[in-house]
Amino acid sequence: MISQLIEKIQKTKAPVCVGLDPMLSYIPEHIVKKAFEEYGETLKGASEAVWQFNKEIVDHTWDLIPAVKPQVAMYEQFGIEGLTVYKRTVDYCREKGLVVIGDVKRGDIGSTSAAYATGHLGHVKVGSRTLAGFDTDFITVNPYLGTDGVKPFVDVCNQEDKGIFVLVKTSNPSSGEFQDRLIDGRPLYELVAEKVVEWGDQSMDKGYSNVGAVVGATYPEMSRILRKLMPRTYFLVPGYGAQGGTAEDLRPCFNEDGLGAIVNSSRGIIAAYKQEKYKDFGPENFGEASRRAVMDMVADINRVL
Amino acid sequence: MISQLIEKIQKTKAPVCVGLDPMLSYIPEHIVKKAFEEYGETLKGASEAVWQFNKEIVDHTWDLIPAVKPQVAMYEQFGIEGLTVYKRTVDYCREKGLVVIGDVKRGDIGSTSAAYATGHLGHVKVGSRTLAGFDTDFITVNPYLGTDGVKPFVDVCNQEDKGIFVLVKTSNPSSGEFQDRLIDGRPLYELVAEKVVEWGDQSMDKGYSNVGAVVGATYPEMSRILRKLMPRTYFLVPGYGAQGGTAEDLRPCFNEDGLGAIVNSSRGIIAAYKQEKYKDFGPENFGEASRRAVMDMVADINRVL
Numbered sequence: 001m002i003s004q005l006i007e008k009i010q011k012t013k014a015p016v017c018v019g020l021d022p023m024l025s026y027i028p029e030h031i032v033k034k035a036f037e038e039y040g041e042t043l044k045g046a047s048e049a050v051w052q053f054n055k056e057i058v059d060h061t062w063d064l065i066p067a068v069k070p071q072v073a074m075y076e077q078f079g080i081e082g083l084t085v086y087k088r089t090v091d092y093c094r095e096k097g098l099v100v101i102g103d104v105k106r107g108d109i110g111s112t113s114a115a116y117a118t119g120h121l122g123h124v125k126v127g128s129r130t131l132a133g134f135d136t137d138f139i140t141v142n143p144y145l146g147t148d149g150v151k152p153f154v155d156v157c158n159q160e161d162k163g164i165f166v167l168v169k170t171s172n173p174s175s176g177e178f179q180d181r182l183i184d185g186r187p188l189y190e191l192v193a194e195k196v197v198e199w200g201d202q203s204m205d206k207g208y209s210n211v212g213a214v215v216g217a218t219y220p221e222m223s224r225i226l227r228k229l230m231p232r233t234y235f236l237v238p239g240y241g242a243q244g245g246t247a248e249d250l251r252p253c254f255n256e257d258g259l260g261a262i263v264n265s266s267r268g269i270i271a272a273y274k275q276e277k278y279k280d281f282g283p284e285n286f287g288e289a290s291r292r293a294v295m296d297m298v299a300d301i302n303r304v305l
Numbered sequence: 306m307i308s309q310l311i312e313k314i315q316k317t318k319a320p321v322c323v324g325l326d327p328m329l330s331y332i333p334e335h336i337v338k339k340a341f342e343e344y345g346e347t348l349k350g351a352s353e354a355v356w357q358f359n360k361e362i363v364d365h366t367w368d369l370i371p372a373v374k375p376q377v378a379m380y381e382q383f384g385i386e387g388l389t390v391y392k393r394t395v396d397y398c399r400e401k402g403l404v405v406i407g408d409v410k411r412g413d414i415g416s417t418s419a420a421y422a423t424g425h426l427g428h429v430k431v432g433s434r435t436l437a438g439f440d441t442d443f444i445t446v447n448p449y450l451g452t453d454g455v456k457p458f459v460d461v462c463n464q465e466d467k468g469i470f471v472l473v474k475t476s477n478p479s480s481g482e483f484q485d486r487l488i489d490g491r492p493l494y495e496l497v498a499e500k501v502v503e504w505g506d507q508s509m510d511k512g513y514s515n516v517g518a519v520v521g522a523t524y525p526e527m528s529r530i531l532r533k534l535m536p537r538t539y540f541l542v543p544g545y546g547a548q549g550g551t552a553e554d555l556r557p558c559f560n561e562d563g564l565g566a567i568v569n570s571s572r573g574i575i576a577a578y579k580q581e582k583y584k585d586f587g588p589e590n591f592g593e594a595s596r597r598a599v600m601d602m603v604a605d606i607n608r609v610l
Binding site for chain 2: 021023024032036041042043045046071073074076077078079080082083084087105106107108109110112113115116118119120124125126127128129131132133134142143144145146147148149167170171172173174175176177178179181182183184188191192195238
């Protein structure tokens with residue numbers, strides 16, 4: 001699967017992914033109003049607004065980008081109706097030829113991780129049939145439970161040609177609280193990185209592994225070390241833009257050849273029309289504003305590669 | 306919320322919770338067959354079988370126990386249809402007066418954790434209304450992202466009188482890979498435990514905190530230390546029975562007064578009819594077998610308290 005992602009990155013010349021993390025407050029009033037008129041101020045109404053918003057963004061950006069990353073929490077907050085729109089978004093993006101990275105950060109004991117892997121990447125056996133639950137291309141995985149909590153995801157990657165990104169060093173302010181603590185003189189995130197390499201060796205796909213790593217853009221000096229520790233691991237890099245990471249901060253996440261990382265931006269793209277820079281588009285043309293923001297982001301990142 | 310759980314534990318004299326983690330292979334053939342006849346070999350058919358199975362178990366055990374713990378992964382594997390049955394199970398158990406612990410192990414950066422907290426414990430604002438997604442009483446939370454990934458859950462606990470159990474030391478074989486690594490001479494799980502106490506201080510509810518800890522039954526010597534480090538933290542203890550933990554292993558999880566922990570059993574209860582010990586009940590009476598298994602488990606644990 002990672003080779004497919006790389007192919008799309010090379011084709012679009014855009015090592016970026018759009019984070020489809022809609023909050024109701026990002027969605028222009030005309031869309032929310034229409035959805036509420038149709039379904040009322042209900043979870044279904046809110047979810048319909050999210051869907052119409054997502055569709056417009058995808059329709060205006062799909063030809064520029066290799067991948068999207070819907071954050072499932074933003075859908076789960078609306079319960080079943082929200083998750084139904086998560087699935088609809090995943091399916092729609094895959095129809096458009098986009099690689100879909102489900103940002104679900106699952107992880108549990110072995111048998112439970114196996115069920116998550118089945119639900120998000122694989123197929124479940126129902127009588128004589130095998131059926132898919134969410135069927136994303138990649139998901140993000142939390143490593144706190146160790147190898148037997150991650151291994152079932154790797155197994156499904158091999159069976160179904162899918163991929164995962166394991167949390168190594170996250171982009172949030174308190175990520176260092178546990179991740180940076182020294183163990184035998186080295187931070188925990190380096191130990192996790194070494195395990196990611198070990199897990200990844202079991203699922204190589206041409207030059208890179210289907211087992212990638214989440215490495216926040218907000219800590220460039222750490223990215224440099226992690227890049228060396230994990231030369232064949234693709235990085236999913238959150239934290240660009242709204243969270244404070246700059247293009248210069250991203251450079252260490254990439255290998256010399258310009259491969260090795262895909263940078264996510266969520267709010268900076270999907271709520272672009274709210275920024276001073278793009279406000280002339282107006283809420284009616286928020287999709288166009290997002291398209292322009294993607295073009296600017298791609299140019300900004302390619303500038304440092 | 307923790308005071309409500311304790312009250313129910315005292316009333317039932319049963320510091321146990323039943324893990325509603327159904328696998329299709331646990332469900333008796335007559336139930337699966339009926340569900341497939343009605344809905345075909347589909348995700349809906351499988352989910353219907355899960356629902357009928359759950360309902361029978363709950364109907365046969367609700368009066369003996371304070372709480373249930375559905376593992377959401379087992380439902381997510383069947384996609385939207387599965388999650389619909391997760392919600393139906395949560396709602397049904399709450400109607401029966403049970404405390405529901407959603408075993409979701411969520412955790413992310415602040416804004417994302419806030420969305421998870423909203424979806425599973427709180428209410429989301431939709432226009433002029435506030436609506437609930439899953440509305441469980443407790444959920445489990447992964448601490449790998451540190452304080453700003455956990456704080457939004459604590460906030461919702463305070464706003465809505467709900468609770469969480471944060472992963473400290475999990476029950477799986479490779480849990481030590483990261484959790485046991487020494488930092489300044491002390492294992493990582495002890496540092497997490499100290500943070501759990503700090504977070505918990507912000508949400509006290511009578512004698513205990515709404516911020517509990519997941520502490521596996523499989524490592525009794527560690528439970529003893531954690532009990533001392535976290536005197537006012539309730540422990541959710543997985544790993545009893547099928548995973549190998551015995552009643553004697555559990556003793557250190559409890560305080561002197563017999564409070565301080567609730568022990569989960571999943572397979573050992575819900576698939577009891579498959580055990581040699583309960584096989585005389587037969588698949589038709591699997592609910593009765595589960596009831597007997599709960600009674601045996603309660604007696605076994607009370608024996609050491």
